Amino acid sequence: MNCAARLVEIFGSQAEVARAFRLDRAVVNNWVKSGYVPARWATEVERVTNGGIHAVEVLNEASAKKPVKVKSRPEGHLFGSPLSGKEAMNDFAPAxxxxxxxxxxxxLMGPGPTEIHPRVLTTMSQPAIGYLDPVFVEMMEELKGLLRYVxxxxNPLTFPLSxxxxxxxxxxxxxxVRPGDEVIVCKNGVFGARMIENVERTGGKAIVVEDEWGSxxxxxxxxxxLKKNRDARVIAFIHGETSTGVQSDAKTLVKIAHKYDALAIVDAVTTLGGSPVLVDEWEIDAIYSASQKCLSCTPGLSPVSFSERVVDYVKSRKxxxxxxxxxxxxxxxYWGATTRTYHHTAPTNSLFGLHExxxxxxxxxxxxxxxxxxxHHNALKAGLEAMGLKFLVKExxxxxxxxxVRCPEGPNEAEVRKTLLNxxxxxxxxxxxxxxxxxxxxGIMGYSCRxxxxxxxxxxLGSVLSDMGLxxxxxxAEAAAHEAYASMQ
Amino acid sequence: MNCAARLVEIFGSQAEVARAFRLDRAVVNNWVKSGYVPARWATEVERVTNGGIHAVEVLNEASAKKPVKVKSRPEGHLFGSPLSGKEAMNDFAPAxxxxxxxxxxxxLMGPGPTEIHPRVLTTMSQPAIGYLDPVFVEMMEELKGLLRYVxxxxNPLTFPLSxxxxxxxxxxxxxxVRPGDEVIVCKNGVFGARMIENVERTGGKAIVVEDEWGSxxxxxxxxxxLKKNRDARVIAFIHGETSTGVQSDAKTLVKIAHKYDALAIVDAVTTLGGSPVLVDEWEIDAIYSASQKCLSCTPGLSPVSFSERVVDYVKSRKxxxxxxxxxxxxxxxYWGATTRTYHHTAPTNSLFGLHExxxxxxxxxxxxxxxxxxxHHNALKAGLEAMGLKFLVKExxxxxxxxxVRCPEGPNEAEVRKTLLNxxxxxxxxxxxxxxxxxxxxGIMGYSCRxxxxxxxxxxLGSVLSDMGLxxxxxxAEAAAHEAYASMQ
Structure with missing residues (x-):
């Protein structure tokens, strides 16, 4: 009989052995199952049994079952030595x-990315955690709540795309858009044109409503x-055209779409967080934005929001x-349900940043x-106009x-930007x-708007343009901007 | 005659005026064009002209042209006061x-994301810069070089997707894959199944070669x-199936594909950086990976590489x-050319991280x-097997x-993971x-492999399983792992 079995015999049951040794019963059960008591319990066994089982018996039995290791570290390098041919793969190394x-x-005063608030930068440097970690899932819920606010x-389905x-x-x-669907795209700049590309690539038919760049x-x-194309189910437009700085009347456009029973897709890439975007009041059906404009987060995320009507429609697609x-x-x-199912690995650190x-x-x-x-737009405008620069878009x-603003006659515009950068x-x-x-x-967007x-x-800009002979x-310009600030309420 | 014109008359030319005042000629030209000399030059004008033009004349003229501002700061809050209804938009605020x-x-010892090296985390918290900034463009070139190395x-076209x-x-x-193309997909886990989805959604016809999960x-x-489907132009397989931990013989599979003149798409999401992936030697046509596995970067980037043959093919698609x-x-x-054209805003901070x-x-x-x-796999395996756990995949x-590893009979496996996490x-x-x-x-991937x-x-794991009665x-297990380390060369 082995020492484990003898202990049970002496104390009457595994539970009693456990009590005597102040151990969890599972541990004693392990001793019995594996047929020996580990060596480190040897003296304790002798003490608890008052010499009924000698320490040396436990030790001998444990050693037979499990020889004592005499060496658990290597001779040379711990965890293995580095390969001798350290440069073995260098044929493909950068020159x-x-x-x-x-x-x-x-x-950063371009069309984006904007400057990122130090708090956001710090947040992004925190360690990653799993995308199904309960702590992460809770953060996702907060993110959705904050996005609904901006x-x-x-809309329940409001979240950032990766x-x-x-x-x-x-x-x-x-x-x-299903293949064959008619979609009316309003085009007044680069991004309207990109929408047309998207319609065509999904197999839809784009009907283009064109306005001049800057209008x-x-x-x-x-x-x-919409009157001429009664089959059009979807219309799409850019709320704020980043390529021209023009703002369209989203509320009116969506209302017209609904009058003809069409869904409205709205691009709020440049507007979200910088000027009013009222998804529910304007009854927008589908809207998307980007993280690196007026939200001033790192680029690479696209917050979206969809009405229940849209979600139902997509669910019903055959x-x-x-x-x-x-x-x-x-x-x-993944984003919609309460129990998360793996879809793709979420960009953890960028999402930390967006949360902040x-x-x-x-x-x-x-x-x-x-x-x-x-x-700050009013002040910037006063300054730019004091320099004689003209806005592309009507006030x-x-x-x-x-x-x-239109580049002035004279200086090479690329040279101006290069000088400003350098x-x-x-x-x-x-x-x-x-x-x-x-x-x-x-651009004066988000944290860059200071x-x-x-x-x-x-x-x-004034100094560079003046140097270039303007x-x-x-x-x-600065005086005009200060004056504008001074006249604000 | 205004003071600017008088200066030119006195000195003979704008160039001479500029020399006398030690100014750039453009500045003097501005004076002449705008018809006055700014007030701040008044005393200097009197001095340089030896009293030919009095300071007071300059001042009077400048004041007439440009009245002195008496107020450039607002009465109350600078830069405008906060809105009174600070909580105006709170109807949609998180509860x-x-x-x-x-x-x-x-x-993090799951299937990814892995832990991120502190140097990478720090790098990501640096300020963003523009995606066309020359400094950024240079960093992109380095990134491409480093990706070619791993x-x-x-392949010139080797870069990270956003x-x-x-x-x-x-x-x-x-x-x-063009609509109608036949594609042979090798499926032995979750990600092979996802490949089939992809083929079908692009309009291709998937021919499935199936192996058991874990084989x-x-x-x-x-x-x-390939013999049966001579029209198949593309084959695709997963080099390392993250869902089962099995590795397939990429070199042999690609060779077979080429024998039948098919292109090979290889998934190296889990293998890149952790075990050999030799794109050129194995003649892989198209390969993709992810940033958050053995590269140990933040999730959200997908490094890809394409052979010239693939690039030519895609360019020639009608x-x-x-x-x-x-x-x-x-x-x-954007990524391929030397002069960059805007495509989308690159995820700057994540790219900083990938570079590091x-x-x-x-x-x-x-x-x-x-x-x-x-x-570390050898040590981990020795330990897991010492605990009696069995690997799913053959050695x-x-x-x-x-x-x-297969979950042992007895404990609730979800409970085990939950306990480990908590x-x-x-x-x-x-x-x-x-x-x-x-x-x-x-997973022991990248920086998590320590x-x-x-x-x-x-x-x-040993302690939790023992507690649960195993x-x-x-x-x-630790002893076995140490022994494995000790026996390494």
Whole structure:
């Protein structure tokens, strides 16, 4: 009989042995099952049994079962030695020696990304956790709540997609447009054109309502198109065109769409968090944005929100959606449900960042964030106009957060931007498409929307333009901006 | 005549005026154009002209042109007052008060994400810069070079996609498969099944070569399928199945594909950086991976590499690719070219992180990283087997970085994982699909592949299983692991 069995005999039961040794019963059960008592209990066994079982008996038995290791560390390198041919795989190594990357400190006043608040940067450097970790799941719920706040909606399906704004756009079209569907796209800049591409690639037929670059979408043209194309089920437009700085009247456009029983897809990439976007009040059906504009988070996330009507529609689709990654039905199991099902590995650190970025807006108050953008826009505009620069967009349609001004005659515009970047570490945006070389796009979005940035921009731009021979009195723009600030209520 | 014109008359030319005042000629030109000299130059003008023009004349003229501002700051709040109705938008605010998110410190030994090296975390918290900034563009080139090293390839088109690994997968299929194309997919786990979904959603016809979950892809079955389906242009398989921990023989499978003139798409999500992936030597046509496995970066990026043959094929496609975001032809202009064209806003901070994560592998030496994974796998395996746990996969096909063991009879497996998470802050992965509830997936990938993690895992798992009544001697697993380490060369 082995020592474990003898202990049970002596004490009457495993439970009594456990009590005598002040151990969990499972441990004693393990001794019995494996047929010996581990060596470290030897003296304790002798003591508890008052010598009924000698320590040496326990030791001998345990040693026979489990020889004592005499060596548990290697002779040479611990955990194995490095390979001798350390450079074995170097045929494919980069030619030059690469060091850690340290970006310069830029003032970002282009079309995005914007500067990121230090609190957001710090948050992103926290360790990753699993995407099904209960703590992470709770954070996701908070994220959804905060996004509903900035979108001003109660839509349950409001969450960030794991991709840039263009994924948000494609997500809307892929889920809402079936092959053969007619879609009316309002085009007044780069991103309207991209919407047309999306419609065509999903197999839909795009009916284009065109307005000039720099003009808002004309509601009458949309209504005409809806009248002429009674089968159109979906319309789409850009709320704030990043390529021109123009704002369209989202509320009116959505209302017209609904009058003809069409769903409205709205691009709020540049507007969300910078100027009013009222999803529920305006009855927007599907909307997407991006993390790196007025939310001032790291680029790579696209917050979206869908009405229940849209979700029901997508659920009822009989055909298979063109994209696995973008199929709303599949993603519902991860972001939509209370029990999470694996879909893809969520971008943890970026999501930490978005949580903090949204929290900053919540703390400021959404309406204060909107007012801040308007205020600094007024000052920036006063300054730019004092320099003689002209806005591309008519005053009543100007986006506060994205200011497109015509490049003045004379200086090479690319040279101006290059000088600003090299000498002032200030980034301004260039024009795109037909406006390339003709406008500058000056963004004051999110955390970049601050008085110091407005002043640096006016001062640096004034000085560079003056140096390049333009009739500008350095200092006038700043004075005009201060005057604008002074006249604010 | 105004003071500016008088100065030119006195000195003979604008150039001479500039010289006298030690100013750039453009500044003097501005004076002349705008018809006055700014007030701040008044005394200097009197001095330089030896009283020819009096300071007071300059002052009067400048004041007339440009009245002196008497107020440049507002009465109340600077930069405008906060809105009175600070809570105006609160109808849509989250119900509970939300604070900054601070994740717990986890030991991540699941199927990914893995732990992230502190150097990578720090890098990600650096400020964003523009995606067309010359400094950023240079960093992108380094990234491509480092990725070519870990992929062991000279493919020019080697870069990270802005999305998780599932975007990498979809990217390959969307670009390589036209509607109607036959594609042979080898399926031996979750991700092979996902490949089939991808083929079907791009309009292709999937021919499935099936092997059991936990078995590698059988090369003979692939060859049979290629013989029977001579039109198949593409084959696809998973190099290391994350759902089972099995490794297939990529080199042989690709060779068979090429024998029948088919292109091979290879999933290296779990293998890249953890075990040999030799893109050029094995002549892989299209390959994708993910940032959060053996590269130990933040999740959300998918490094890909394509042979020139694939790039030429995609360029020559006459039909429009189903997805705008994933159209390789469009993305070539941003990642492929030397002059960058805007495609989408790159996820700056995540890319900073990937740069650093790849640099860590470069510093360690790729072959040493592979050896490290093998070494800790051997120790972990010795420990798990000493506990009586059985591997799902036969020894010769086991992935070192992803260890799938069968859950022992008795304890509730979900309870075991929950206890490990709550008491040891240790995450292990559960089984997926038909293996749900039947296996645990223990990852030692990238920065998570360390002796302390191996030891914590064995110690925590042994203790929890013993507590739950399994016949395990706590400590035996650790001893076995140490023995394994000791016997390594």
């Amino acid at each position: 030059k020696r690469i060091s850690s990357f340290h970006p310069p400190q830029r003032t 979108y001003q909606t109660k 991709g840039p704004g263009s994924v948000g756009m494609e997500y809307c079209f892929v889920n809402l 808002p979408v004309d509601p009458d043209k949309l209504e005409d198109a 055909d298979k959606i063109h994209s696995w990654f973008m199929d709303m039905n599949l993603l519902l199991g 970025a949204l929290l900053l807006i919540r703390e400021e108050g959404l309406e204060n964030a909107w007012a801040r953008h308007q205020r 009543q349609h100007q986006l506060p957060q994205m200011n497109a 000498e002032f570490s200030l980034e301004m945006g260039a024009g795109l498409g037909p406006l390339a070389g003709k406008i500058w796009r000056i 008085p110091d940035n407005v002043m640096l921009c006016l001062s640096a 009739a500008i009195h350095v200092g006038d | 509970k008060r939300i604070s900054s998110f601070h994740p717990p410190q986890r030991t 992929y062991q390839t000279k 999305g998780p690994g599932s975007v990498g997968m979809e990217y390959c299929f969307v670009n390589l 590698p892809v059988d090369p003979d079955k692939l060859e049979d399928a 039909d429009k690719i189903h997805s705008w975001f994933m159209d390789m032809n469009l993305l070539l202009g 994560a790849l640099l860590l592998i470069r510093e360690e030496g790729l072959e040493n990283a592979w050896a490290r994974h093998q070494r 010769q096909h086991q992935l070192p970085q992803m260890n799938a 008491e040891f802050s240790l995450e292990m992965g559960a089984g997926l699909g038909p293996l749900a509830g039947k296996i645990w997936r223990i 002796p302390d993690n191996v030891m914590l895992c064995l110690s925590a 016949a395990i001697h706590v400590g035996d």
